[in-house]
Amino acid sequence: MAESSRRSFIRNVTALSAVAAAKCGVAMTPGEQKAHDKYNAMVIPRPEGLLDGEPALQVPAPDSMGVAFAVTALANGFVELADNPEMRSPRMFMAEGMPLAAIDDRVLRVRLTGLRPGTRYWYRAGAAKLEHPVGYWTKPSETVWGAVHSFVTLGESAPSHFAMMCDTHADFPQMARITRLYRELGVPLVVWNGDVPNSRMDTKEDLVRNYLVPPENDGYAADTPIVLNRGNHDFRGVAANRLGEVMMTRRPEERKMRDVALDRNFAFRMGDVALIGLDTGEDKPDFHPANGGFSCFTRYRKAQTVWLKDQFMRPEIAKAPYIVAFVHIPMLELWPGANPGTILDDYATWQKECAELWGPVLTANGVQLVLAGHIHQYRYDAPDATRSWAEITGGGYGRSTFQTLVECKVDGGGLLVRVHNTDAGTVVGEHRFKPRS
Ligand SMILES: [Fe+2]
Ligand SMILES: [Fe+2]
Structure with a gap:
C-alpha cells in the first residue's frame, strides 16, 4: 500500500471507530480494558477430579x-x-x-x-x-x-419391563446387591419406592450421600433411569425440603396448574403397562408432635386424589392393558387392628386415608396391582370381591427377612411379577396378571 493510501486508510478507520463509539457509547475505559486483560489472562487448569x-x-x-x-x-x-x-x-x-x-x-x-x-x-x-x-x-x-x-425413553413403544426397589435405608452394601441385580437383568426402568435415608437429613450433603452418590453404588442410575417415589423417611429433617436440588422434580408441563405442588406424582406408559405413582407421605398423622405442626399430608393426599382421577382420562393410561400403582405405605389393613396411620400411637402399618381416597378410584379403573414397601417384608395379598387390585409389598432393611427387587415384565402369558430375594440371589415368588378387560 502506498504511503498516501495508507494514511487515508488509517484516517478512515479512525473516523469509523469514532463514529461507531459515538453511536454505541461503548468506548472502553482504561479500567475496563484492565479488567478484560485480567479476565483473558487467567488460565484455568484442567479441573481434574471435578x-x-x-x-x-x-x-x-x-x-x-x-x-x-x-x-x-x-x-x-x-x-x-x-x-x-x-x-x-x-x-x-x-x-x-x-x-x-x-x-x-x-x-x-x-x-x-x-x-x-x-x-x-x-x-x-x-x-x-x-x-x-x-x-x-x-x-x-x-x-x-x-x-x-x-x-x-419411556412410552407405549418402550419395553414392558421395569422393577421396584424400596426401603434401602442407607444400607449401602445391601443396596448394592439390588442395583447390581437390576443391571444384570437389563431392567430399563426402576421405581425407588421410598425410605431412601435412615435418619434425619439436615444438610444438602446428606441428600447427596443418600440419593445421588450412595457409597458402594456408583453408577446405579447411569444406565437405568430411576423414578423416586418418597416414603415416610424421605420427609425427615430440614433438608427434606431441598430434595429437588439433588433429585429433580417432574417437568411443570406434565401437570395442570392446579397440581403444581404434585411435582413427583407420575403416570406414564412403559410398553403395555401404565405406571402410576402416589405419595402416601409420613407414617404419623399431621397432629402428631413428630410433624412439628408444619405438615399437611391429609390435604396432600386429597390433592393427589383429584390428580389420580384425571390420569385415567388420558387415552394412553385408559387403554393400557395393565396398570400398576406405586405407594410406599401399604393400602391394605394387613392384619386386624394394624396401625392405620391416623392415631398418635406408634406409626402406620397401612395408610387408611389413602386406602379410602385412592382404593375405590383404582378399582373403578381396573388397576391390577399396587406395589408398596414400608413393612420391610415381602407379602402378597390377592384381589377380592371389593377391589380389582392385588398388593405386593417388598422386603427391606432392618427387621426384614430379606431385601427384594420386584421385577415386572409382560410376556406371552401376561404381566409376570417376579420377586427376587437379593440377599440370597433367589426368586421367592411369581405372580401373573391378565390384561384389563
Ligand atoms: Fe422403611
Ligand atoms: Fe416406610
Missing part, C-alpha cells in the same frame, strides 16, 4: 430425561446426547434454568428434552469449573467429560 461419581438418570418421561451428577467445585453442567454409541453429531444440553443455568458447587442437573418415545440414546455428562478472575465476572474452564452411558 466429576464426583457417575451421573444418575431420573424423572424419565417419553420425551425427556433428567441427568443429575455431583461435582467437587462451582461448575456449570452439560450433557451431550446422541443416537449412536460413538456419539457422532451430538446435541448439547446445559444445566437447567432460565435465565440462569443452575450452576452449583455440588450437584448439577440437566434436562434432556425433545426426545423420541421408546428410543435408545447415548449420553455423557460433563462440567466446566467456574472461576471469578474479576469481581463477579465468571470464566469457565474447559469441560471435563465422563464416560458414555445409555438409556431408553
Whole structure:
C-alpha cells in the first residue's frame, strides 16, 4: 500500500471507530480494558477430579430425561446426547434454568428434552469449573467429560419391563446387591419406592450421600433411569425440603396448574403397562408432635386424589392393558387392628386415608396391582370381591427377612411379577396378571 493510501486508510478507520463509539457509547475505559486483560489472562487448569461419581438418570418421561451428577467445585453442567454409541453429531444440553443455568458447587442437573418415545440414546455428562478472575465476572474452564452411558425413553413403544426397589435405608452394601441385580437383568426402568435415608437429613450433603452418590453404588442410575417415589423417611429433617436440588422434580408441563405442588406424582406408559405413582407421605398423622405442626399430608393426599382421577382420562393410561400403582405405605389393613396411620400411637402399618381416597378410584379403573414397601417384608395379598387390585409389598432393611427387587415384565402369558430375594440371589415368588378387560 502506498504511503498516501495508507494514511487515508488509517484516517478512515479512525473516523469509523469514532463514529461507531459515538453511536454505541461503548468506548472502553482504561479500567475496563484492565479488567478484560485480567479476565483473558487467567488460565484455568484442567479441573481434574471435578466429576464426583457417575451421573444418575431420573424423572424419565417419553420425551425427556433428567441427568443429575455431583461435582467437587462451582461448575456449570452439560450433557451431550446422541443416537449412536460413538456419539457422532451430538446435541448439547446445559444445566437447567432460565435465565440462569443452575450452576452449583455440588450437584448439577440437566434436562434432556425433545426426545423420541421408546428410543435408545447415548449420553455423557460433563462440567466446566467456574472461576471469578474479576469481581463477579465468571470464566469457565474447559469441560471435563465422563464416560458414555445409555438409556431408553419411556412410552407405549418402550419395553414392558421395569422393577421396584424400596426401603434401602442407607444400607449401602445391601443396596448394592439390588442395583447390581437390576443391571444384570437389563431392567430399563426402576421405581425407588421410598425410605431412601435412615435418619434425619439436615444438610444438602446428606441428600447427596443418600440419593445421588450412595457409597458402594456408583453408577446405579447411569444406565437405568430411576423414578423416586418418597416414603415416610424421605420427609425427615430440614433438608427434606431441598430434595429437588439433588433429585429433580417432574417437568411443570406434565401437570395442570392446579397440581403444581404434585411435582413427583407420575403416570406414564412403559410398553403395555401404565405406571402410576402416589405419595402416601409420613407414617404419623399431621397432629402428631413428630410433624412439628408444619405438615399437611391429609390435604396432600386429597390433592393427589383429584390428580389420580384425571390420569385415567388420558387415552394412553385408559387403554393400557395393565396398570400398576406405586405407594410406599401399604393400602391394605394387613392384619386386624394394624396401625392405620391416623392415631398418635406408634406409626402406620397401612395408610387408611389413602386406602379410602385412592382404593375405590383404582378399582373403578381396573388397576391390577399396587406395589408398596414400608413393612420391610415381602407379602402378597390377592384381589377380592371389593377391589380389582392385588398388593405386593417388598422386603427391606432392618427387621426384614430379606431385601427384594420386584421385577415386572409382560410376556406371552401376561404381566409376570417376579420377586427376587437379593440377599440370597433367589426368586421367592411369581405372580401373573391378565390384561384389563
Ligand atoms: Fe422403611
Ligand atoms: Fe416406610
